[in-house]
Amino acid sequence: MRCNWDLERLPRWECCCLSVLAQRAITPVEDEKPLIPQVETSEAIDQVQNTQSRGFHKDLNLLPKPLSATDIFSSPRNSAKVRVAYQGMPGAYGEAAALKAYPKCETVPCEEFEAAFKAVELWLVDKAVLPIESSVGGSIHRNYDLLLRHRLHIVGEVQMIVNHCLLGLPGVQKEELKRVLSHPQALDQCDMILTKLGVVRVSTDDTAGAALMVAASGERDSGVIASDRAAEIYGLNILLEKIQDDDDNITRFLILAREPIIPGTDRPHKTSIVFTLEEGPGMLFKALAVFASRDINLTKIESRPQRKRPLRVVDDSNKGSARYFDYLFYIDFEASMAEPRAQHAMAHLQEFASFLRVLGCYATDSAL
Numbered sequence: 490m491r492c493n494w495d496l497e498r499l500p501r502w503e504c505c506c507l508s509v510l511a512q513r514a515i516t517p518v519e520d521e522k523p524l525i526p527q528v529e530t531s532e533a534i535d536q537v538q539n540t541q542s543r544g545f546h547k548d549l550n551l552l553p554k555p556l557s558a559t560d561i562f563s564s565p566r567n568s569a570k571v572r573v574a575y576q577g578m579p580g581a582y583g584e585a586a587a588l589k590a591y592p593k594c595e596t597v598p599c600e601e602f603e604a605a606f607k608a609v610e611l612w613l614v615d616k617a618v619l620p621i622e623s624s625v626g627g628s629i630h631r632n633y634d635l636l637l638r639h640r641l642h643i644v645g646e647v648q649m650i651v652n653h654c655l656l657g658l659p660g661v662q663k664e665e666l667k668r669v670l671s672h673p674q675a676l677d678q679c680d681m682i683l684t685k686l687g688v689v690r691v692s693t694d695d696t697a698g699a700a701l702m703v704a705a706s707g708e709r710d711s712g713v714i715a716s717d718r719a720a721e722i723y724g725l726n727i728l729l730e731k732i733q734d735d736d737d738n739i740t741r742f743l744i745l746a747r748e749p750i751i752p753g754t755d756r757p758h759k760t761s762i763v764f765t766l767e768e769g770p771g772m773l774f775k776a777l778a779v780f781a782s783r784d785i786n787l788t789k790i791e792s793r794p795q796r797k798r799p800l801r802v803v804d805d806s807n808k809g810s811a812r813y814f815d816y817l818f819y820i821d822f823e824a825s826m827a828e829p830r831a832q833h834a835m836a837h838l839q840e841f842a843s844f845l846r847v848l849g850c851y852a853t854d855s856a857l
């Protein structure tokens with residue numbers, strides 16, 4: 490029996506209205522050349538520059554400009570390369586994940602995750618990469634919500650060992666640092682070294698963006714946690730390497746596309762689904778049993794409150810009604826949708842799930 494992939498019974502959730510989106514002068518990072526300090530930067534950076542010594546070591550203007558959800562797009566497609574959007578500036582870990590999945594791809598930086606999703610939806614790029622969980626910090630909840638709000642398909646996963654470096658301007662010693670800038674996840678993952686250094690932690694949108702800020706400001710008492718590639722791009726020195734608390738610091742990224750891939754059985758596959766359950770005793774137990782009874786291993790289960798219908802009245806007797814949150818359950822299981830056991834499991838789950846969507850079926854990746 491073939492399983493119907495369009496399993497939803499709930500109305501589509503409204504997507505945010507995309508009025509505007511743009512791509513500005515996107516240049517592959519590989520083409521960058523170091524250059525003479527002659528830079529026009531954003532207002533904020535200009536202000537810092539006026540009060541600080543100039544600290545440019547590379548021409549930051551040559552970097553691709555991130556897509557923003559509030560820009561207008563107009564750019565012809567002139568490349569046969571796969572174009573992959575990621576959140577952050579060149580040198581961010583999302584870019585490394587894109588290059589692991591598609592080594593010859595053209596990477597396209599985006600200001601926000603939302604912009605990366607919209608870039609795929611509007612055919613500005615072919616794919617987007619999205620961090621979904623880390624071995625240290627757990628699930629990235631906002632990105633689970635984005636997966637549901639948008640109609641993209643998961644076509645791959647990338648597991649990456651993230652080795653954080655402490656960066657500073659050339660000539661700066663780590664003892665001189667008063668503050669360290671980075672993405673909140675990177676700051677959390679390097680808690681021990683930051684505590685030891687006694688520095689103030691400053692959150693930024695992404696790790697490479699932090700490197701750009703310090704390079705642009707020339708602030709000698711500011712350090713950055715970012716990749717070695719960010720150090721190279723922004724002309725910063727690596728003061729310390731592998732500074733994460735946990736050696737096995739793995740982040741899992743998802744690759745998203747407009748169309749699903751045709752699942753194979755030639756190599757190990759995973760399938761990601763999201764569903765809601767009717768109220769009743771043991772419903773989650775029943776849902777999990779559809780996998781257990783077919784010997785299908787689960788690799789992830791995550792629950793998120795359903796924001797459009799957060800409360801449910803389960804008892805409207807005179808005594809007052811009990812109210813509970815409605816939950817969405819996200820599950821990843823180790824089977825391909827090309828396998829009958831996975832199709833049967835979905836058909837079975839559909840019998841008592843009030844909503845079920847297959848987010849994607851894709852080849853399993855390892856961090857090595």
Ligand SMILES: O=C(O)C(=O)Cc1ccccc1
Nearest residue numbers: 581582583672674675695696
């Ligand atoms: O900021 C980045 O570079 C990201 O891609 C997000 C992130 C931050 C820390 C670990 C993994 C991913």
